[in-house]
Amino acid sequence: VPEPAHRSLRKFRDPVATACTACGSACAVRAFRDGGLPVQIVPNPDAGDLGGVCPRAFAALEAFRDPARVTRPLRRTGPRGSGTFEPVTWDEALDTVAEALARGPERAYFDLGRPDPLAGSVLERLGVRHRIDAAASLRWGAREAQRAVYGAPLAAPDLSRVRTLLLVGAQPWDEAEGIGRVGKGLAELRARGGRILCLSPYERATGSVADEWIPIRPGSETLVVLGILRVLLTQGGFDAEAFGRWVGLAPEKVLEALVPYSVDLVEAASGLSALSLVRLAREFRAGAPSLAWVDAAGNPEAEALEAAAAVLNATQGDPxxxxxxxxxxxxxxxxxEATEPRTRAIKDLLAGNEGAGLYLAYRSNPVYEAPRSRSVRRAFTEEDRIGLVVAFDTHLTETARVADLVLPAPTDFELWNLVGGYDAEGKAWVLLQQPVPRTPPEPRWLQRPDAPLEALFDGPPNAPVGEARQLGDVLLAVGRRVDEGFAESFPYPDTGAYVRYLCDTLPPLAADGGYAALAGTGVWRARRAGYPWARENGFPTASGVLEVAGRLAHRMPTDLKRLEGEDFALVVTRPPELDPAFPVSARGREIRHENPLWLHPEAARALGLSEGDWARVRTEVGEARVRVRLAQGIHPRAAVLSWGFGHDEAPGAGWWREHGPGVSVAQVAPFRTDRHGAQAWKALRVSVSRA
Structure with missing residues (x-):
């Protein structure tokens, strides 16, 4: 593991352009090196609005030098779950993985927490059916709902076009992918006089910086949007013809579906007053261009919520x-392309419907993150249920401690990839993610007898440090072991060679200088727009318009009905600075020291609880003892806990030795899945009482 970086002006030497994919999005960054190793990161100035850094980017930089990193392949020596390991060679580890895969690729599970350019094509070639995207699993229900309504998932909105932003359940300043760029867009919206209206059960940073935060009852987000939509359609004042082109239905037909959602019903179920509902509808219409942004992730009513927001935005004439x-x-x-959400896969394993021959978790931690995590841990220790458990990660996570093999993975600044999308003008862009470290350091590289002549000018190659390997490298090696014709289809020696090949052969990139040009700036932009605008091409649905018929209906989750007394809706927050990929890093442990239970003062008073008291949080699968904190910015029927605490191993000194690692939400969360098999985190009921 590299020594700690120098805290001096040497932090701004030897720059290299790369991309950070730590949060599920992609931001262009420029990393600086000292002795060939990264010591500082800043937004890439050549990338314009694609550049950005956030707490997770700095966490990745700290994780690179963390002394607790896994640095070599390990094999367990005691019973599974004992956490005892011995070093092995990469060839031994790869042979073991290849043998397990060859016994039945249809029974292999690959759970990916970071993107890899070779994973999709190689796993499909090898016949792996269970392909999981850890980040996408959290938003699986929302993405499937968006596909049903729009024909494709939604991207982050272009906030430069928005004058009035209505947030219902969404808290982009706290949890959006690409939080650095989104936060900048929200700040610029405010700076030019735009308005942000936030409706949610918990205020957080988004509500505190919005022009107005209005608390609503947990689980009522869909009902609130339907109520605003009914008021707006009833009042009129919008382009009915344009509305019909986008929705495929006349306003009168939509109103027929909204008859049950009167302002009185919305007020009784959500706590949002009828006057506020009417006012919000008027502000949305008068403050054009307006946009409704909802967060349907973890919501069992995801399709209804997305459909209601889509119709509300269609009243703008051109959303x-x-x-x-x-x-x-x-x-x-x-x-x-993932084939299923993680919750569905884990539930199948727990139910014994189909045992797994291989479960490989790459930069993901299912034993910690899955609901009923204690039961999941037990299942992963049963060898007749899962033949081989492989944790391919940077640290000894909970999954690694029950694994048969632990493989050293690169951190986010040691990866090869190409990521892309469209900018606000509809022009395509591509970011090159390339390893920042030069390995070995340049003086040692030049002393090697096999160093090529060009090394005198180019220096050593960029690559992960030590024995860390990228997932693509491992898949290439395993593929050659199990498939005789594999090398002919995938002739690349490693992932870096594949990415460089793509840069030099994909026509858009090759025409502008290929890898040599992209490695220098880190970003490629198209000269002409190529985004398929819906106003010109229609939505990518079967009808070409928004598919909302039959979806504008509200059903309050059963567990969230009649909340009173000790019963609350559990609101699970995911702080952006707590990256689950680094649970045991020193920096990750020191960002936040405790995970309290946040309650409204009135709700706490009714339970006889005060600031700092200990409370017991119970569900049907477990309970936890937590410290109480009070805040006015919470709906009285909401109880708030944060994600990212309660890990197995805490540092053995200081605050953690006395107070422990906090509470893991997953330990007390039962399985609550939506129609797509994804976990419905926004439909959990808990009981709170004095401990």
Missing amino acids: EAAGLRLAHPLRWLPGF
């Missing part, structure tokens, strides 16, 4: 002109 964007992929770039 794309108001900032709406679909996440159209650049189809000429390699991608990874």
Whole structure:
């Protein structure tokens, strides 16, 4: 593991352009090196609005030098789950993985927490059916709902076009992908006089910087949007003809479906007053261009919520002109398409429907993150249930501690990839993610007898440090072991060679200088727009318009009905600075020291609880003892806990030795899945009492 970086002006030497994919999005960054190793990062100035850094980017930089990193392949020596390991060679580890895969690729699970350019095509070639995207699993229900309504998932909106932003359940300043760029867009919206209206059960940073935060009852988000939509359609004042072109239905037909959602019903169920509902509808119409941004992730009513927001935005006449964007992929770039959400896969394993021959978790931690995590841990220790468990990660996570093999993974600044999308003008862009470290350091590289002559000018190659390998490298090696014709289809020695090949052969990139040009600036931009605008091409649905018929209906989750007394809706927050990929890093442990239970003062008073008291949080699968904190910015029927605490191992000194690692939400969360098999985190009921 590299020594700690120098805290001096040496932090701004030897720059290299790369991309950070730590949060599920992609931001262009410029990294600086000292002795060939990264010591500082800043937004890439050559990338314009694609550049950005956030707390997770700095966490990745700290994780690179963390002394607790896994640095070599390990094999368990005791019973599974004992956490005892011995070093092995990469060849031994690869042979073991290849043997397990060859016994039945249809029973292999690959759980990916970071993107890899080779994963999609190689896993499909090898016949792996269970392909999981850890980040996408959290938003699986929302993305499937968006596909049903729009024909494709939504991208982050173009906030430069928005004058009035209505947030219902969405808190982009706290949890949006690409939080650095989104936060900048929200700040610029405020600076030019725009308005942000936030409706949610918990205020957080988004509500505190919005022009207005209005608390609503947990689980009522869909009902609130339907109520605003009914008021707006009843009042009129919008382009009915344009509305019909986008929705495929006349306003009168939509109103028929909204008859049950009167302002009185919305007020009784959500706590939002009838006057506020009418006022919000008027502000949305008068403050054009307006955009409704909802967060349907973890919501069992995801389709209804997305459909209601889509129709509300259609009242603007042209929702794309108001900032709406679909996440159209650049189809000429390699991608990874997950086949199922993690919760569905884990539930099948727990139920014994189909045992797994191999479960490989790459930069993901299912034993910690899955609901009923204690039961999941037990299942992963049963060898007759899962034949081989492989944790391919930077640290000894909970999954690594029950694994048969632990493989050293690169951190986010040691990866090869190409990521792309469309900018606000509809022009395609591509970012090159390349390893920042030079390995070995330049003086040692020049002393090697096999160093090529060009090394005198170019220096050593960029690559992960030590024995860390990228997932693509491992898949190439495993593929050659199990498939005789594999090398002919995938002739690349490693992932870096594949990415360089793509840069030099994909026509858009090759025409502008290929890898040599992209490695210097880190970003490529198209000269002409190529985004398939819905106003010109229609939505990518079967009808070409928004598919909302039959979806404008509200059903309050059963567990969230009649909340009173000790019963609350559990609101799970995911702080952006707590990256689950670094649970045992020193920096990750020191960002936040505790995970309290946040309650409204009135709700706490009714339970006899005060600031700092200990409370017991119970569900049908477990309970936890937590410290109480009080805040006015919470709905009285909401109880708030944060994600990212309660890990197995805490540092053995200081605050953690006395107070422990905090509470893991997953330990007390039962399985609550939506129609797509994704976990419905926004439909959990808990009981709170004095401990």
